Each structure stands twice: as structure tokens, then as C-alpha cells.
Amino acid sequence: MSKFQRSTGKKGAQKINTASLPDIVFMLLFFFMTVTVMREVELKIQVTVPDATEGKKLEKKNLASFIYIGEPLPNLQATFGSEPKIQLNDAFKEVDDIQDFIAQERESLDEADQAKMLVSLKIDKNTKMQIVSDVKMALRRANALKIMYANIPVDEITSLD
Numbered sequence: 001m002s003k004f005q006r007s008t009g010k011k012g013a014q015k016i017n018t019a020s021l022p023d024i025v026f027m028l029l030f031f032f033m034t035v036t037v038m039r040e041v042e043l044k045i046q047v048t049v050p051d052a053t054e055g056k057k058l059e060k061k062n063l064a065s066f067i068y069i070g071e072p073l074p075n076l077q078a079t080f081g082s083e084p085k086i087q088l089n090d091a092f093k094e095v096d097d098i099q100d101f102i103a104q105e106r107e108s109l110d111e112a113d114q115a116k117m118l119v120s121l122k123i124d125k126n127t128k129m130q131i132v133s134d135v136k137m138a139l140r141r142a143n144a145l146k147i148m149y150a151n152i153p154v155d156e157i158t159s160l161d
Contacts, residue, residue: 070124118146
């Protein structure tokens with residue numbers, strides 16, 4: 001009698017060691033959590049900002065409130081028409097709603113940052129000035145006097161070509 005038995009030649013598939021699998025899964029999860037940027041606003045309008053020769057980069061984006069003005073996207077034009085609309089956050093609004101929007105945005109900031117708040121206007125370059133003037137007047141009534149217009153610097157346009 002021997003202590004060792006002979007195999008009959010039928011070996012099963014060897015099992016894969018899965019001890020490190022949870023570590024790999026959590027490492028990937030952590031990587032995607034740190035790299036992913038959440039989009040704050042879903043644009044419902046078409047905005048092609050004009051080009052400019054002079055510009056300044058926005059330093060603190062958390063102090064800025066964005067107002068978008070332009071034609072609705074083609075799939076929304078059946079519902080909202082093709083006239084330029086104002087988009088505040090994720091909804092179309094009227095000029096009268098801008099004061100409430102600015103008040104809500106101010107309240108969401110820290111008390112020290114409320115005086116530093118600015119409004120960034122992202123306006124389609126084909127939009128008529130009447131709606132822009134109405135928005136600016138509503139911003140004056142809301143005492144939001146720091147206004148910035150979004151644009152594309154000319155040097156970026158030449159590098160894209």
C-alpha cells in the first residue's frame with residue numbers, strides 16, 4: 001500500500017484565486033469616483049458663444065451663477081418654439097423669474113462670498129439684443145451688478161482649426 005495515489009489522467013480545471021478581486025474592484029471604484037465630474041446643468045438651448053480678442057478666465061466657478069440665452073434644441077423646438085429662451089439651471093424661465101433666481105443663488109453661498117457673486121451670461125451669438133437688455137435690467141433690479149459674458153478667445157479658435 002502506497003501513500004500516494006495515482007491520478008487517472010482526468011484533471012479538473014484549476015480554480016482561479018479571487019482573493020485580490022475585492023481590492024481591484026474598490027480601487028477602480030475609487031478611481032472613477034475621483035475622476036468623474038458631475039455636470040451641473042443640462043443645456044436645453046443651443047449656445048455658440050462669440051469669439052473675442054480680450055478675455056479673462058473665471059477663477060472661482062462656485063461664485064458664478066450661469067444664465068443661458070439661445071434657441072431651444074431642435075428636439076424641443078416643437079414644444080417651445082424657435083425664439084430665443086432664457087434657461088436658469090435646468091428649466092426655461094421668463095425675465096421676471098431672474099430676481100428670484102439670483103436671490104436663491106445668493107442664499108446658497110456663504111455669507112462672506114455673497115458680495116463676490118457674479119453672473120455669467122452664456123448667450124448665443126445670433127441672439128437679438130432686446131432679450132439681453134431685458135435680462136440685464138432684471139439683474140440690475142436684483143442688485144447683481146457683476147456680470148461676465150462667456151466667449152471663446154481668438155487664440156483658441158485658431159488652435160482648433
